[in-house]
Structure formats: C-alpha cells, structure tokens
Amino acid sequence: MAVQQSKVSKSKVRIRKAANRYEGVQASTCTQCGAPCLPHRVCKACGYYGGKQVLTIKEKKEQA
Numbered sequence: 001m002a003v004q005q006s007k008v009s010k011s012k013v014r015i016r017k018a019a020n021r022y023e024g025v026q027a028s029t030c031t032q033c034g035a036p037c038l039p040h041r042v043c044k045a046c047g048y049y050g051g052k053q054v055l056t057i058k059e060k061k062e063q064a
Contacts, residue, residue, distance in 0.1 A: 027036045035045035042048070047055035 025038060028039050029035065030037050030043040030046060030048065031051065032048040033043065033046040035043060037043045037045070042054050045057070047053055047057045
C-alpha cells in the first residue's frame with residue numbers, strides 16, 4: 001500500500017475536485033434589450049451595464 005508523504009490541505013483537494021465540475025461561464029440576458037451577454041460585462045448589442053448606458057453602439061449599415 002502507498003504511504004502518504006505529507007498532508008494534502010482541504011483547499012488543494014477542493015481545487016482538484018472542482019476542476020472536473022467546471023462548465024464554463026453561463027450567458028445571461030441583458031436587462032435593457034434581452035440579448036445574451038456575459039455577466040458583469042457591458043452588453044455588446046446595446047451598450048448598457050447596470051441600467052446605465054456606458055457605450056454608444058453605432059448601427060451597422062448593410063452593404064448592397
């Protein structure tokens with residue numbers, strides 16, 4: 001049988017076990033326009049964050 005050389009801390013064990021459970025960042029919806037966006041980031045569709053307009057988004061012109 002193998003003999004443990006030193007104690008493995010709780011945090012090391014939990015980090016190792018959590019690595020197998022990670023599923024990535026879940027997209028949420030923007031409160032202003034309803035478009036999918038990453039949490040804690042400015043919405044790329046409308047430029048709002050936290051109910052305030054942070055960026056001005058220019059509409060793309062269609063090329064004919």
